[in-house]
Amino acid sequence: MKIAFIGLGNMGAPMALNLHKAGHEVAGFDLSEDACKRLGEEGLRIAGSAQDVVRGAEVVISMLPASQHVESLYFGNGQPGLLNQLPAGTLVIDCSTIAAATARKVAEGATKRQIACIDAPVSGGTGGAIAGSLTFMVGGTAGDLERARPLLEKMGQNIFHAGEAGAGQTAKICNNMLLGILMIGTSEALALGVANGLDPKVLSEIMRRSSGGNWALEKYNPLPGVMENAPASKKYMGGFGADLMLKDLGLAQENATAVRAATPLGGLARSLYAAHSLAGGGALDFSSVIRLLQKPQV
Numbered sequence: 171m172k173i174a175f176i177g178l179g180n181m182g183a184p185m186a187l188n189l190h191k192a193g194h195e196v197a198g199f200d201l202s203e204d205a206c207k208r209l210g211e212e213g214l215r216i217a218g219s220a221q222d223v224v225r226g227a228e229v230v231i232s233m234l235p236a237s238q239h240v241e242s243l244y245f246g247n248g249q250p251g252l253l254n255q256l257p258a259g260t261l262v263i264d265c266s267t268i269a270a271a272t273a274r275k276v277a278e279g280a281t282k283r284q285i286a287c288i289d290a291p292v293s294g295g296t297g298g299a300i301a302g303s304l305t306f307m308v309g310g311t312a313g314d315l316e317r318a319r320p321l322l323e324k325m326g327q328n329i330f331h332a333g334e335a336g337a338g339q340t341a342k343i344c345n346n347m348l349l350g351i352l353m354i355g356t357s358e359a360l361a362l363g364v365a366n367g368l369d370p371k372v373l374s375e376i377m378r379r380s381s382g383g384n385w386a387l388e389k390y391n392p393l394p395g396v397m398e399n400a401p402a403s404k405k406y407m408g409g410f411g412a413d414l415m416l417k418d419l420g421l422a423q424e425n426a427t428a429v430r431a432a433t434p435l436g437g438l439a440r441s442l443y444a445a446h447s448l449a450g451g452g453a454l455d456f457s458s459v460i461r462l463l464q465k466p467q468v
């Protein structure tokens with residue numbers, strides 16, 4: 171299948187590579203020259219613009235940072251957006267985490283031009299993207315999901331149909347609000363133990379196998395040196411940026427305001443990530459939020 175992949179960052183690059191390795195004809199584009207160069211070296215055809223990369227593509231996949239990037243890609247920003255260019259019958263799969271309202275707007279714009287469109291945000295982190303074991307939360311029609319499924323199966327293991335357009339994004343921000351809260355809670359508990367002289371590895375293992383066990387302790391320990399492959403052990407580089415978590419917690423709060431839901435811990439988590447970003451941690455992996463809770467490192 172001819173696929174155009176737009177956004178070759180921490181997540182998009184390994185996802186595009188998994189489709190390429192599965193034998194699909196994948197062309198990629200990213201605004202970052204470095205990202206394009208890396209994937210070009212891995213054998214992907216790299217195009218010079220979003221308009222170029224989609225020429226001849228049966229499927230367009232986007233993996234961009236936030237709502238504004240997705241909106242300007244499909245509707246245009248000074249120049250015509252992709253929805254004006256793509257032929258009827260193309261399938262658009264947006265995997266970025268964005269506002270459900272934006273996902274619905276893109277889907278409506280696509281439907282008017284007889285372009286199929288699903289929102290398919292993911293969970294599983296960069297490890298899951300590399301391993302092809304992501305979870306997809308899909309919003310859109312069942313028919314469009316079935317068209318996308320063979321491709322999603324090359325990038326992920328769990329594929330859920332959350333509901334109609336935008337529902338995938340709503341599920342995703344519920345999940346990420348919980349993830350933000352649990353990363354802060356895990357960090358707080360680890361920092362308390364370490365301040366009392368406990369060994370970080372021993373304490374992590376005790377809690378992992380006790381009633382405090384959770385995904386951060388299983389796969390993504392926020393203390394450097396506890397897990398070799400976690401971003402914390404790589405100076406918090408790569409992974410899931412703290413500013414992206416701040417964006418997701420903001421989306422959850424906007425949504426909660428709209429439906430009058432009470433999300434006190436989600437609100438507090440957003441404020442703590444905002445403080446962490448102001449203190450200079452925004453570009454680091456989101457597990458670096460533990461630095462807010464530790465004695466300054468010398």
Ligand code: NAD
Nearest residue numbers: 177179180181182200201202235266267295296409410414
């Ligand atoms: P990233 O910042 O590493 O990558 C985003 C890429 O998009 C960058 O390379 C950037 O240059 C490119 N880009 C921005 N605007 C563009 C445009 N108009 N055209 C082409 N390229 C453009 O981010 P990421 O970690 O890969 O995350 C991507 C999305 O996935 C975000 O919405 C994020 O919230 C979500 N997400 C990330 C993770 C994770 O662990 N990193 C996990 C689940 C979901």
